[in-house]
Amino acid sequence: YKDNTWSDVNISSKTATNVTINNLTKLGTLVLGEFKAPPTLTCFNTNYNTDISQWIVAGTYTPNIVTVPNGDKRLRLTDNVQNRTSFAQLKRWFPGAGNKIVVEFNNYAYGGNGADGISLVFSDASTPSSPGGYGGSLGYANYTSGIPGFTGGWLGIGFDEFGNFANPTENRRGYPSGYTPITGANTPAGFYANSIAIRGSGSGTNGYWLLANTGTLSPKIWTSSNTYLTQSRYRVTMDHSNNINAYITVERDTTGTGSNYVTLINKLDVKKTNSQQAAVPAQMIISFTSG
Secondary structure, three states: OEOOEOOOOEEEEEOOOOEEEEOOOOOOOOOOOOOOOOOOOOOOOOOOOOOOOOEEEEEOOOOEEEEOOOOOEEEEOOOOOOOOOEEEEEOOOEEOOOOEEEEEEEEOOOOOOOOOEEEEEEEEOOOOOOOOOOHHHOOOOOOOOOOOOOOOEEEEEEEEOOOOOOOOOOOOOOOOOOOOOOOOOEOOOOOOOOEEEEEOOEEOOEEOOEEEEOOOOOOOOOOOOOOOOOOEEEEEEEEOOOOOOOEEEEEEEOOOOOOOOEEEEEEEEOOOOOOOOOOOOOEEEEEEEEO
């Protein structure tokens, strides 16, 4: 860059500390370096005004589009029947390793008795998916009687109404030995209604370790006074753009507008020491599960 003009220069030689330039007769403001194009950002939106064709749905309860009294159409992940699990998987692959993924969604939790909740799942696209255990496992973690966790599961963020997702019962695990959870989401493993917790990678009945736990939140995720109009908007970020750390941030906006986010889990590196976390998959799939 010279005299407010970008141009190529002829570099005749360079070492680790010096660069020799030929044919530069006038030196104004000079900046040497390489130009790197900014990363390409791709946004993808989905709604339920037409059909569910953008999603793969399965489970002992099959997610479906419902119309609520005000005419809105929504993807229902579960109903108020016990011991059922489900998943809805977006029919798109997303680069995982070296990438940053941001997921925003509205959640409506009402009716029934506040059990159990839903999970947002990042999984390995090279492994065919099926949901994990029902109840407190929220369709992600493993469960009793040898019920496996989410196949190919790399990370599950549980939005837990009832309180067992962070509970080391029913064959679920607590924090790994020697692992230190992040400040602000380091509530001990246990039963916490209306909480958000994160579980790591697993296979079969192995893994799915607890990595973060907010404890009980206020306002609550579910109350008996919630209606189809009661919404919260969540924003979950998975950032592996430096190819080293895998930072997870979870934010919530209880107004549902997307303009009043409060950070609940801030830059948890799920690859930190003793996390037992698998490598970031080259390609990821995003799913929602329920328990």
